[in-house]
Amino acid sequence: MKKALIFFSALLAIPVAVDVARRLGWIDGFAEKRAIGLVIGAMAIVVGNYLPKMRVFQARNRVLGWILVIAGSAYVALFVIAPLALARQAAAMIGVAVIVITAIAWQPLRRGVNQTALAMALTFLYLLSTAVIVYLFGTPHWTEWFHAAFFAAYAVLYALGEKQCLRN
Amino acid sequence: MSLVFKALSDPTRRHVLELLRSGPLSAGELADHFDVSKPTMSAHFAVLREAGLIASEKQGKSVVYELQLSVLEDALLSFAKAFGWKLQETKRTAFR
Numbered sequence: 254m255k256k257a258l259i260f261f262s263a264l265l266a267i268p269v270a271v272d273v274a275r276r277l278g279w280i281d282g283f284a285e286k287r288a289i290g291l292v293i294g295a296m297a298i299v300v301g302n303y304l305p306k307m308r309v310f311q312a313r314n315r316v317l318g319w320i321l322v323i324a325g326s327a328y329v330a331l332f333v334i335a336p337l338a339l340a341r342q343a344a345a346m347i348g349v350a351v352i353v354i355t356a357i358a359w360q361p362l363r364r365g366v367n368q369t370a371l372a373m374a375l376t377f378l379y380l381l382s383t384a385v386i387v388y389l390f391g392t393p394h395w396t397e398w399f400h401a402a403f404f405a406a407y408a409v410l411y412a413l414g415e416k417q418c419l420r421n
Numbered sequence: 422m423s424l425v426f427k428a429l430s431d432p433t434r435r436h437v438l439e440l441l442r443s444g445p446l447s448a449g450e451l452a453d454h455f456d457v458s459k460p461t462m463s464a465h466f467a468v469l470r471e472a473g474l475i476a477s478e479k480q481g482k483s484v485v486y487e488l489q490l491s492v493l494e495d496a497l498l499s500f501a502k503a504f505g506w507k508l509q510e511t512k513r514t515a516f517r
Contacts, residue, residue: 302492306473318492 257303261373264299267292287332290344293384294328297321297351300377307370310360317358324351341388348385352378362414371414375407425494428472429501433457434465438474438488438498445487447480 271288274280280288301321305314324347331340331347355378362371382403386396428434437451452462466486469475476489490498 304492305495306489306491308489315488315490315492315495319495322492 257299257307258369258373260299261296261377264292264296265376283337286337286341289384290332290340291329293344293380294325294332296377296380297325297328299325300374301325303370304374307367307374308363309366309370309374311363312360313358317355320351320354324348345385345388348381348388352382352385362410366414368411368414371411375410379403379407424472425474425497428468428474429497431465431468434469435498435501437465437469437486438490439502441475441486441488445478445485447483447485449483451486 268289271280271285271292275282275285298321301318301324304318304321308314310317327347328344331343335343382399383396386399429438433455436454440446440451440454448462448466451466452459455462466475466477469486470477474488474490474494475486478485478487
């Protein structure tokens with residue numbers, strides 16, 4: 254759990270570092286987009302790998318973990334090998350598939366769920382959803398509504414997790 | 422990670438993990454599958470718990486064990502199952 258959190262926090266810092274590097278002119282926009290795709294892939298691998306161990310949901314943690322690891326590996330391969338435009342299109346499709354599968358396989362939160370694990374899983378889902386929207390539609394004005402809706406859902410799920418945690 | 426490898430190196434412990442794949446089982450239910458003494462089984466459970474591969478929960482008088490494998494550990498177990506068990510069988514036949 255501690256390891257997962259360290260990896261995840263380090264990965265969260267990379268997009269910020271990449272943005273700073275672009276602003277300073279050390280890297281171009283293409284490299285930045287590739288780096289962000291790679292970070293999302295690496296995050297999927299980290300969260301997916303530890304999901305069965307963190308046991309956020311009552312069941313299907315293992316299946317979801319494998320799905321995330323495979324999707325993350327595909328992201329990494331795409332953003333390393335494929336042309337950027339193709340990588341973004343394919344990443345959008347994989348992202349949509351992961352979000353849909355996660356929604357279908359969603360289970361009630363586990364009794365005594367670890368709050369940090371829950372926060373990590375939700376943060377990853379938020380970043381993945383944002384990336385998918387950007388890959389599919391660019392940066393339209395309605396993304397603000399998406400952010401608001403996601404944070405509302407996040408707050409509700411986190412509160413539910415806290416309730417489950419206290420029950421233990 | 423060395424704890425994980427140590428835990429997976431033993432066929433009995435790998436068999437315990439395989440049994441737990443179908444769902445949580447009590448210590449007694451698990452022990453029924455093996456022809457070893459209770460203290461030996463407890464030692465195996467302790468090694469698996471120490472490596473973080475299983476979690477235990479006390480339910481009434483019995484202790485219930487549940488699988489707690491990361492995807493990487495799961496893959497390692499499958500790998501060990503595919504090659505480790507076959508290797509052991511080969512060794513057994515060679516010694517006969």
